[in-house]
Amino acid sequence: MSNYKLGLDYANEQDQKDPLAQYRNQFHIPKDKDGNDWLYFTGNSLGLQPKNTQKYIQQELDDWANFGVEGHFEAKNPWMPYHEFLTESMAKIVGAKPIEVVIMNTLTTNLHLLMVSFYQPTKTKYKIVIESDAFPSDRYAVQTQLEFHGFDANEGLIEWKPRPGEDLLRIEDLETILEEQGDEIALLLIGGVNYYTGQYLDLKKIAELGHAKNCMVGIDLAHGAGNITPELHHSGVDFAAWCTYKYLNSGPGSLGGLFVHEKHAYNKDLKRFAGWWSHNKSTRFNMRQPLDVMPGAEGWQLSNPPILSMAAIKASLDLFNSVGMEALRLKSEKLTGYFEFLIHELNNDQIQIITPSNPKERGCQLSIQVKNADKRLHQKLTEAHIITDWREPDVIRCAPVPFYNSFKDVYKMVEKLKFILNE
Known part of the structure; x- marks a missing residue:
């Protein structure tokens, strides 16, 4: 975990170095009414549409x-x-x-x-x-x-x-x-x-x-x-x-x-x-x-x-x-590692991660357990167009998908989470 750093500059730097960053442009990212991309973390429920899909069909x-x-x-x-x-x-x-x-x-x-x-x-x-x-x-x-x-x-x-x-x-x-x-x-x-x-x-x-x-x-x-x-x-x-x-x-x-x-x-x-x-x-x-x-x-x-x-x-x-599973898996482990680092840095006893901390023992998903099964946290994320999913009784599932999620996505999601937790 010591490899990761706090701050938006670090997230931007990782995105600039990311050899897969270009693939984000191959997908339709849902947008809010002002044209801003949603923060989409539910590829574990429904993956986003590749822009080529329409042409193939x-x-x-x-x-x-x-x-x-x-x-x-x-x-x-x-x-x-x-x-x-x-x-x-x-x-x-x-x-x-x-x-x-x-x-x-x-x-x-x-x-x-x-x-x-x-x-x-x-x-x-x-x-x-x-x-x-x-x-x-x-x-x-x-x-x-x-x-x-x-x-x-x-x-x-x-x-x-x-x-x-x-x-x-x-x-x-x-x-x-x-x-x-x-x-x-x-x-x-x-x-x-x-x-x-x-x-x-x-x-x-x-x-x-x-x-x-x-x-x-x-x-x-x-x-x-x-x-x-x-x-x-x-x-x-x-x-x-x-x-x-x-x-x-x-x-x-x-x-x-x-x-x-x-x-x-x-x-x-x-x-x-x-x-x-x-x-x-x-x-x-x-x-x-x-x-x-x-x-x-x-x-x-x-x-x-x-x-x-x-x-x-x-x-x-x-x-x-065109990209191969090896490269996707490598980015996935980095993304979930960074995500986990930022969540731990919040040091907030209202939430905890129940997904294995060893990247080799998890998929590209972090499951955030919410104290007292307080679903309002998930609802407020959704209202802010941060798309995760709630699984009963008390877990918010977040999947940063290496094809289309960025380090900046993860940074912004955790910043919003911090804001909601501190409200």
């Missing part, structure tokens, strides 16, 4: 207008193989091989489809482990999977919890759960970056612990994709899923991504819910063929994809390609 609208159905083959970016144009870029971002990744559906739909294949309970080995403060969607998904298979969701769901008086998860507590109940556990489904605290968990260690007890291991990367470098292939997790509308800047409700480890790529005996797009693409249009499942993640597809959503994803992924 317009291309597909034009091709639809000009070619009709022939656009599947004649469009500038033919629609038939369109998802393939995204695969390599997406695989780089999550640290996977192209065969392991596909863009399709939405996050929880993908988790359910993956659990069809990777949650194969028996009468004695059927329990599922999640983190105690998992995103509600994950909890509902695993509860209903347990019930679908005829189990009591209350009995079958095991929560990996922080210790009393603590906010963060400890890997040794997961180890204890698996030592004591591993023979009854079929699946671990863990959020790679916790939505509430911003804690970035050790995926490789989680996979090793789960596999040692013959459990399948899945990861929800909703708050990780485009934010951290999860190295999914190297981690050894069996599967993962994520959305693209947060750090991947692809628009509200945009399609999700799915990872299936290469070790499962050619296993056609894995149970799955299939559709037309799961079938071998070279014989797909023969129509009367028995199902011939494609190898790799593509074999989990069901239907031909929504091209307009994919065009928005392509616009964002092309930006990621």
Whole structure:
């Protein structure tokens, strides 16, 4: 922390030295009625729109207008193989091989489809482990999977919890759960970056612990994709899923991504819910063929994809390609480090940061816990066009996104926070 300094001059100096500063101009920044940029810190809920997105979508609208159905083959970016144009870029971002990744559906739909294949309970080995403060969607998904298979969701769901008086998860507590109940556990489904605290968990260690007890291991990367470098292939997790509308800047409700480890790529005996797009693409249009499942993640597809959503994803992924995750992650660690330094310098007992202080153990999010769950602090920030989000019971989540947030943004946000706290 000693590397950081107080004052606006320091923030401006960091922005001048920032090799990624130019990318801010590639995004639409919301403005107030006087034309001033909002301070936008909610890329962890909805990423800002790249300025190129409109052009990418317009291309597909034009091709639809000009070619009709022939656009599947004649469009500038033919629609038939369109998802393939995204695969390599997406695989780089999550640290996977192209065969392991596909863009399709939405996050929880993908988790359910993956659990069809990777949650194969028996009468004695059927329990599922999640983190105690998992995103509600994950909890509902695993509860209903347990019930679908005829189990009591209350009995079958095991929560990996922080210790009393603590906010963060400890890997040794997961180890204890698996030592004591591993023979009854079929699946671990863990959020790679916790939505509430911003804690970035050790995926490789989680996979090793789960596999040692013959459990399948899945990861929800909703708050990780485009934010951290999860190295999914190297981690050894069996599967993962994520959305693209947060750090991947692809628009509200945009399609999700799915990872299936290469070790499962050619296993056609894995149970799955299939559709037309799961079938071998070279014989797909023969129509009367028995199902011939494609190898790799593509074999989990069901239907031909929504091209307009994919065009928005392509616009964002092309930006990621031009800068690379390594540079984004490096800036992210500096931004959250600077943010953390300024918050600590306020020395105000009304707030505290519950996100891990080690930059390697967090995403580009700081979770500020507010004493007595006083939501007025968040409301006053919003009124000042400082866009953060409130998560019950008592946390303001702030995500300085390296693509479009600056050191000056962070400085101005904390100055306003200081003013409100001292009012």
